Amino acid sequence: MVHAVVGANWGDEGKGKITDMLAEQADIVIRFQGGANAGHTIVNEYGKFALHTLPSGVFHQNIMNIIGNGVALDIPKVIDEIKSLTDRNVPAPKLMVSNRAQVVMPYHKDFDAFEEERLGKASFGSTKSGIAPFYSDKFAKIGFEVCELFDDDLLKSKIEKILPEKNCILTEFYHHDPLTVDGLMNTLHEYRDMIAPYVGDVSTYLYDAIKEGKEILLEGQLGTMKDPDHGIYPMVTSSSTLAGYGAVGAGIPPYEIKDIVAVSKAYSSSVGAGDFVSEILDEAKADELRRRGGDGGEYGATTGRPRRMGWYDCVASRYGVRLQGATEVAFTVLDVLGYLDEIPVCVAYEIDGKETKDFPVTPLLNKAKPVYKTLPGWKTDIRGIKKYEDLPENCRNYIEFIEKEIGCPIKYVSNGPSRDDIIVR
Secondary structure, X not given: OEEEEEEOOOOOOOHHHHHHHHHHHOOEEEEOOEOOOOOEEEEEOOEEEEEOOOOOOOOOOOOEEEEOOOEEEOHHHHHHHHHHHHOOOOOOOEEEEEOOOEEOOHHHHHHHHHHHHHHHHHOOOOOOOOHHHHHHHHHOOOOOEHHHHHOHHHHHHHHHHHHHHHHHHHHHHOOOOOOOHHHHHHHHHHHHHHHHHHEEOHHHHHHXXXXXXXXXXXXXXXXXXXXXXXXXXXXXXXXXXXXXXXXXXXXXXXXHEEEEEEEEEOOEEEOOOOOOOOEOOOHHHHHHHHHHOXXXXXXXXXXXXXXXXXXXXXXXXXXXHHHHOOOEEEEEOHHHHHHOOEEEEEEEEEXXXXXXXXXXXHHHHOOOEEEEEEEEOOOOOOOOOOOXXXXXXXXXXXXXXXXXXXXXXXXXXXXXXEOOOEEEO
């Protein structure tokens, strides 16, 4: 049976913890899209970890962890990430990398950084991980598949074809030194040797696993608002963040995905540029929530950047849950809100003097103002509570109010950073 864990909002919702928890019942965990531009923070018996490309099942020795064909594969970062686990006494994970995945090249990261620098204040807030240039090359059919790393004649031929274009952009547009055939061949040989032990035919492996009745978990990166088709375009990522893409990015039939858990924070946060209607504009209030948030504060797992903070946005979340096709919601970091006397919740947007509960396209989103309903806080620490009925009444009211607004059952309530800090309703 195939399950998916995806983000309902802007990313950074706590998907790593939920995947890590659900992985206890899984045989296989798959990353199906995105790259090393965003991370999942996990706290367990080994310590606190920020994973960037490795699936969140790597802490379970019985699990096969898969990097699917839809992922932007930064090979040196994957190898470094494995070492970062084993250096902290985590047993080496079982890992398979799709032979159809494509490789992030050093020039992808260079182009990403050069373009952000060129755009200045109009930049996209990129992590400079090469993601947009990588996917541009993939769909322009000039990327390098993992399977191609083992054919030198093919590699050299492809490099010779793409170099004139790359060097023209590098030298004439960005005014940097050109690339060479030998330099790129050496890089790709290094990448081949690094990744060779992990390469496999993922779609065939998954076909057999589904026939055998294995439990499979698809793990998404970022969230609905960062989807290039349905998000806050153009301030989005470059691969689909929706559960529906899980079938494509892993190589399985879409009808095999039976359950979709959309993860949503008990408040809002976002890294990078783009419209963020429920953003807390009072910097003192935003900074207090940021410092209290998550485990050690609301800072990007990959970049360390302070996240933009906001109150819970029912409009965006309802839309996010619907686009993901969620069968249930995991509600995270609820314990963080225990210091507040009252908690604003965005229940609608006002656009050109009219209220709406439907999430708008970007040009209208630019005009949207939040409409808040204020709920009473519970003013107590809820960490350690294991039963839903033991939560304070105002805390339960907050959960149930949001559940009704977003139109999807909240099954999991996370009330602390560790794997065990979870209430199943």
